[in-house]
Amino acid sequence: MKSYGLRYVEEFGGRDLVSGLAFERERVVNRPISLMEVCGTHTMAVARHGLRDLFPAGLRLVSGPGCPVCVTSAGDIDAFIEIALTPGVIAAVFGDLLRVPGASGSLSEARSRGARVEVVYSPMDALELAADERKDLVVFIGVGFETTTPAIAATILEAARRRLGNFCVYASNKLMPPVLDALFSDPDLKIQGVLCPGHVSAIIGAQAYEPLVTKYGIACVIAGFEPADIIGGLIRLVVQVDAGMARVENCYPRVVTREGNQQARDLMFQVFEPVDAKWRGLGTIPGSGLAIRSRFKAFDASHRLGIKTGQVREPEGCRCGDVLMGRLVPLDCPLFARRCTPLRPVGPCMVSSEGACAAYYRTEGNRSTKSSSI
Amino acid sequence: MDKILIDHGSGGLLSQELIQGLFLKYLPTQRILGLEDCAIIPGRQGKLAFSTDSYVVDPIFFPGGDIGRLAVNGTINDLSMRGAIPFCMSLSLILEEGFPMADLERVIESVAHASDEAGVPVVTGDTKVVPRQKADKIFINTTGMGVVPDHVEISGASARAGDVIIISGSVADHGVTIMGSRAGLSLGGELESDTAALNRMVEGLVSRLPGTVHAMRDPTRGGVATALTEIAQASGVAMEVDEAKIPVKPGIKAACELLGLDPLYLANEGKCIVIAASDQVAAVLETIRSMPEGKDATVIGEVISGPAGRVTLRTRAGGARLIVPLEGEPLPRIC
Numbered sequence: 001m002k003s004y005g006l007r008y009v010e011e012f013g014g015r016d017l018v019s020g021l022a023f024e025r026e027r028v029v030n031r032p033i034s035l036m037e038v039c040g041t042h043t044m045a046v047a048r049h050g051l052r053d054l055f056p057a058g059l060r061l062v063s064g065p066g067c068p069v070c071v072t073s074a075g076d077i078d079a080f081i082e083i084a085l086t087p088g089v090i091a092a093v094f095g096d097l098l099r100v101p102g103a104s105g106s107l108s109e110a111r112s113r114g115a116r117v118e119v120v121y122s123p124m125d126a127l128e129l130a131a132d133e134r135k136d137l138v139v140f141i142g143v144g145f146e147t148t149t150p151a152i153a154a155t156i157l158e159a160a161r162r163r164l165g166n167f168c169v170y171a172s173n174k175l176m177p178p179v180l181d182a183l184f185s186d187p188d189l190k191i192q193g194v195l196c197p198g199h200v201s202a203i204i205g206a207q208a209y210e211p212l213v214t215k216y217g218i219a220c221v222i223a224g225f226e227p228a229d230i231i232g233g234l235i236r237l238v239v240q241v242d243a244g245m246a247r248v249e250n251c252y253p254r255v256v257t258r259e260g261n262q263q264a265r266d267l268m269f270q271v272f273e274p275v276d277a278k279w280r281g282l283g284t285i286p287g288s289g290l291a292i293r294s295r296f297k298a299f300d301a302s303h304r305l306g307i308k309t310g311q312v313r314e315p316e317g318c319r320c321g322d323v324l325m326g327r328l329v330p331l332d333c334p335l336f337a338r339r340c341t342p343l344r345p346v347g348p349c350m351v352s353s354e355g356a357c358a359a360y361y362r363t364e365g366n367r368s369t370k371s372s373s374i
Numbered sequence: 375m376d377k378i379l380i381d382h383g384s385g386g387l388l389s390q391e392l393i394q395g396l397f398l399k400y401l402p403t404q405r406i407l408g409l410e411d412c413a414i415i416p417g418r419q420g421k422l423a424f425s426t427d428s429y430v431v432d433p434i435f436f437p438g439g440d441i442g443r444l445a446v447n448g449t450i451n452d453l454s455m456r457g458a459i460p461f462c463m464s465l466s467l468i469l470e471e472g473f474p475m476a477d478l479e480r481v482i483e484s485v486a487h488a489s490d491e492a493g494v495p496v497v498t499g500d501t502k503v504v505p506r507q508k509a510d511k512i513f514i515n516t517t518g519m520g521v522v523p524d525h526v527e528i529s530g531a532s533a534r535a536g537d538v539i540i541i542s543g544s545v546a547d548h549g550v551t552i553m554g555s556r557a558g559l560s561l562g563g564e565l566e567s568d569t570a571a572l573n574r575m576v577e578g579l580v581s582r583l584p585g586t587v588h589a590m591r592d593p594t595r596g597g598v599a600t601a602l603t604e605i606a607q608a609s610g611v612a613m614e615v616d617e618a619k620i621p622v623k624p625g626i627k628a629a630c631e632l633l634g635l636d637p638l639y640l641a642n643e644g645k646c647i648v649i650a651a652s653d654q655v656a657a658v659l660e661t662i663r664s665m666p667e668g669k670d671a672t673v674i675g676e677v678i679s680g681p682a683g684r685v686t687l688r689t690r691a692g693g694a695r696l697i698v699p700l701e702g703e704p705l706p707r708i709c
Contacts (some may be wrong), residue, residue, distance in 0.1 A: 041634075050693025121557045121633075227691035342701040353634065364697035370538065 032058045033241050034190055035234060036326045038180065039197030040067030041225055047359035049227045059238070062326035063177050063356035065282060066197055068144045069096045070324060070348040070355045073278045075312040076172045077102030080141050081183035082307055083170055084115035089305070090133060092126035093141045095119045098292060099351045105319045121289040123155035123169070130159070130167035139301045141170040144178025146203040149173045149290060153271035156292070170301035171292050174277055175199050177208050178288035184216040191326060193237035195218035195230070198252045203268075205260025206250045217246045224252040271296055280348055281314065281321020320347035323356050330360040337361060378456030383503030392501065396479055400486035402467070403495040413497040415462055418521045423458030425449055426517040434481065434511055436555050438547075438567035441514055442484035444643060447512040447571045448594070449518040450492050454576040455590045455646065457528035458520030462608070463489070465499040466515040470655045471506045481512060492571035494518065503589040520573075523583050533609035533649045535679040540648040540655075542575070542662055543568065543670040544621040545598050548639025557633065564625030575665040579648070582661055589649040592642065596700040599638040601647055602685045603699045612680025617690045619674045638687075639700050649677060 037043055043063045045050060055061065065071050077100055084091035084107060093109070098108040098119070111117045116136075120126045123140050129136035142152050152169060159167045176197065183189060195211060199220045211222040219240040223233025233251045240246060250256055268290075277289020292300040301307060314321070317335055322328035330336050330349065340346040342358055349355035381388040393409065427449050427521045434441040446463070453460040465485060469478070490498050542659060547568040554565050572592065579587055593601035598620065606613050622630075622637045630637050644667055645670065662668035685697040 044634075047695060048689070049691040050687065050689040050695035051691060053693035053695070125558075227689075227693075231691075288568070362698050 012100045012274050014237070021101070030295055031040050031242075032060070033192055033238055034060045034062065035193045035195060035237050036062050036064045036191045037195040038064035038066035038176075039195075039200065040070070040352065041199065042195055042197065042223070042230065043067065043356050043359050044354050045225045045227070045230060047363040049230075050363065051227060051230060052364075054231070057088045059234070061195075061234070062191065062329060063323065064194070064326050065183065065279065065324040066145070066200075067324075067354040067356070068093075068148070068174065068353050069352035070320060071101055071174065071179075071279045071282070072097075072100065072143050072172055072348065073312070074102045074281045074314055075278065075309045077106070078104050078320045079170065079302075079307050079309050080172075081105065081107055081110045081115065083139050083141070083301060083305060084110050084117050085113070086305060088136055088362070090116045090118055090129065090136050090138045090173075092118050092120045092129055094121075094143065096352050096354070097141060097143065099345065101315065101345060101351070102279075104317075115328050123152045124158070125160055127155050127164065127167055130164050131162070134166055137166050137168065137304075139305070140167070142169050143175050144173055145200050146265075146268070147199040149272065150203065150261075150268045153267045156296055157267075159299055160296070165298075168299045168304050169292065171272065171290055171305065172277075173272065173290040175274065175288050175290065176204065176210070177284070178274075178285055179279065180181070180209075180212055181198055181215075182282065182285045182288070184218055184323065185210060188327065189325070191218065192241045193246075195233050195237065196222040198222060198224045198229070198255060201252065201256040201260070203261045203264050206248050206256060206258045207242055208260065209248045213246050213248055219246045219249075221249045221255050222252045224255065252307065279324075280311070281318075281324050315346045318347040320357075321347050322348045323347075330357040331364065333357070340355075376475050378469045378475065378478065378503055380471050380503050382411045382417075382504065383469065383501055389501065396482055396660055397499065400482045400491070401496045401499070403497055405578075413462070415497065415519075418461065420524055421522040423453045423456050423460075423522050424517075424521040425452040426515065429450060429514040429516070430510070431552065432510060433552075433555055436567055437565055439569040439643075440481060440484050442481035444569050445514040445516045446485055446488035446492065446494070446496075446527040447569050447643060449516040449574050450494055450571045451644075451646070453518050453520040454573045455528070455570075455592055456522060456646065457526035457580045457587070457590070458522045459519035459577055460492070460518050460573050461495045462497045463494055463516050463518035465496045466517075467499070467501045468509050468513040468515075469501065469503045470509045470511050471503055473511055474489055477513070481514075482673055488571065488611075490572055494571070494573065500632055521678075523580060526580050528580070528587055528659065529608075530589050530605045531607050531608040533611050533677045534588060535611055535677050536652055537588055537649045537677040538612060538652045538655045538658075538679065539602070539615065539675040540650065540658060540662065540671055540675050541598065541618045541620065541674050542572070542646050542668040543644075544623050544626065545593070545642055545645065546622060546626050546630065546635075546637035546640035550626045550633075550635070550637070550644040552641070553633060553635065554629055564623055565629065568642055568644040572644065572646055572667060575662060575668050578661050578665065579658065583650075583654060583657055585651075586654040586658060587648055587650045589644050589662060592646045594641050594643060597634070597637070597639040597641060598647065599685075599697045599708065600699045603683055603697060605636070605647070605649065605687050606685050607683035609677075610682040612678050612682070612684040612686070613675055614678055614688065615675030616688045618688075619672060621672060637696065639672060652676070
């Protein structure tokens with residue numbers, strides 16, 4: 001790891017800097033403002049650093065559909081389990097997926113029934129697993145947004161180069177701009193500004209938000225993940241909303257450019273093509289998913305194993321969809337901390353380390369008092 | 375013979391060879407006590423402490439230690455956390471057929487070193503071998519006994535409002551090292567397990583400052599966060615902890631950022647939380663810091679009256695959040 005990463009943590013997380021920003025923030029919030037963070041890493045950072053405790057009374061921040069595990073449909077989770085239970089197959093997954101419930105249990109439960117599930121940290125780890133276990137078919141379960149997908153594309157190209165016939169990918173990857181479009185077009189949405197994801201923006205570039213701002217008049221500010229990044233981004237959003245403006249602002253220029261990473265996008269679209277995709281709680285959004293192009297069908301698990309994503313009903317009473325659309329804060333979900341806990345989750349937002357409900361549960365506790373109504 | 379065979383666990387001649395040629399080479403106390411069905415130990419006065427733990431860590435060798443050292447220190451620390459002075463332990467191995475003999479020797483040598491350093495002898499043991507893939511390389515169980523001096527009453531249920539909360543050194547070193555080695559992460563020399571026996575430090579505390587320490591816990595799996603909530607719950611008190619005061623080494627912090635892990639939830643294997651009367655804080659710190667394993671000890675918070683189990687973290691950014699126990703294995707982030 002390069003040392004600058006740590007320096008940023010210290011510089012952008014320091015109490016003096018943040019309290020300085022907090023002072024600034026007291027000055028700028030003049031009337032109730034509703035903002036949304038769409039990235040799961042932001043959700044977790046806000047919770048972990050106790051930032052909500054620093055917000056003034058008029059500022060409301062809700063979570064959006066940016067936790068890749070949370071937005072994975074129950075039907076997709078069932079497909080993952082079906083893959084893992086197939087004889088001769090090892091499913092290689094990110095650890096976050098293990099406990100996410102589908103309609104027929106979770107991968108973790110499937111493992112106790114004999115499914116072969118290996119936790120990996122990168123798609124390349126799954127490729128190496130395939131190189132080591134030549135008699136088994138290793139299926140990498142692809143979830144994630146534009147940050148994760150280029151690495152999966154690179155892995156497929158590498159598998160092709162090495163002629164590794166026992167490696168393939170089940171792609172459930174998704175794109176950020178189409179879901180934001182779907183979200184913003186919701187007439188019930190009552191947010192004035194969006195804290196845009198830092199990592200995704202590094203790939204898609206600040207320009208990706210420009211058409212959305214023009215179309216919907218919602219302020220978009222790109223921010224990093226340290227406390228001062230987040231508070232700074234929120235202040236810029238408040239300033240815009242107060243001034244009746246809506247434009248794209250990049251408060252994360254040390255990582256994000258206007259153009260983004262063209263090379264990564266080229267890599268992604270060389271291997272994947274946009275398709276309609278089903279999102280947990282949000283339904284099908286046109287052009288919001290990614291499928292492996294037919295040229296690479298040898299590495300496409302849905303083709304090789306004939307897996308089809310079924311139509312599955314969401315768990316009864318689960319309101320993850322409302323949480324993901326910013327219509328409901330976790331504390332107001334009737335299941336929160338009652339029927340739905342991290343140990344026995346009903347919906348995905350309670351499982352993923354970046355899920356809004358898990359973040360609330362871990363840092364606000366299972367308090368029984370309801371938050372103020374939104 | 376360079377690999378473990380099923381017959382090494384048969385109780386027959388190969389077992390004898392393993393005991394004579396390997397175990398007794400490094401663990402000579404077994405010879406003194408005789409190779410009988412059990413060890414006979416001279417009787418002890420007072421309250422006995424008794425604890426057992428099994429070790430299945432993967433990888434078995436990691437920067438700063440290995441499964442053998444971990445197995446010795448872990449059980450010693452469990453005894454120490456109640457103020458007991460450990461005096462003997464057992465060593466029980468489950469080996470996978472085909473396990474390299476050289477690795478076994480390395481582990482046993484490490485067990486011997488750790489037991490010598492802590493002054494707690496291994497007095498009895500057992501070995502079983504299971505077929506390939508019925509176990510993963512080597513599993514170790516250690517069980518230890520200790521004696522609790524009459525005046526010592528230390529328990530996780532004895533924290534009182536007004537007490538100070540001390541951590542004996544930096545947190546998350548072991549957890550990050552293990553996760554880092556699994557992820558193939560190399561972050562230079564700083565990524566090293568903190569495995570260490572704490573019995574001498576605890577002995578110093580209870581003998582020099584009787585009655586001062588109310589509660590102790592070694593924050594292993596679940597980390598400092600889980601240990602604090604457990605003590606707060608059992609003692610019927612609340613706690614306030616200051617994130618900026620919790621020591622985390624820079625390399626460990628960087629690895630946590632990279633892997634998306636919270637150092638407060640990661641395992642430590644050579645640290646303890648000490649909850650003590652606040653009027654003795656200087657003496658407690660001085661005693662802990664006088665030992666190499668406690669040189670970085672520091673106060674991280676205080677026990678307050680409030681709802682049982684409620685632990686509030688004042689964050690570095692100046693905000694506040696609750697700390698809740700770990701629910702499952704910490705999972706790395708993916709985005």
